[in-house]
Amino acid sequence: MINDAPLLAGLRIQLERMKDVPCGVCGQMVVVVGQAAGPHVASLHCATCDRHRGWLPKTIADFLLETISRFGWPTEAITIRNPEFAQANATALWVHARSQSQHPELVMKRN
Numbered sequence: 001m002i003n004d005a006p007l008l009a010g011l012r013i014q015l016e017r018m019k020d021v022p023c024g025v026c027g028q029m030v031v032v033v034g035q036a037a038g039p040h041v042a043s044l045h046c047a048t049c050d051r052h053r054g055w056l057p058k059t060i061a062d063f064l065l066e067t068i069s070r071f072g073w074p075t076e077a078i079t080i081r082n083p084e085f086a087q088a089n090a091t092a093l094w095v096h097a098r099s100q101s102q103h104p105e106l107v108m109k110r111n
Ligand SMILES: [Zn+2]
Pocket: 023, 024, 025, 026, 027, 028, 046, 047, 048, 049, 050, 051
């Protein structure tokens, strides 16, 4: 089992793939990391209305944990561009998976 995932609970993430598919209820594009559930590392919920938006892949969770340990807890939502993420959630809403990159790419968003 993964023990690190709870450390990510509450983290705000904005997914590039979700530009095309914002929350169907309120239009919010930022998701919040929730708790682990079954085989999943963590759930993702709409930042505004708490609607379930998908699951956090372990590869991304590991990447986020590494990033936070290095740079600290982000004050802004982290933007992720990662085809793996979309593929892992293809059964949810994000069907625009593209395989341009094999590696997670993360951008610390700043004002
Ligand atoms: Zn919503």
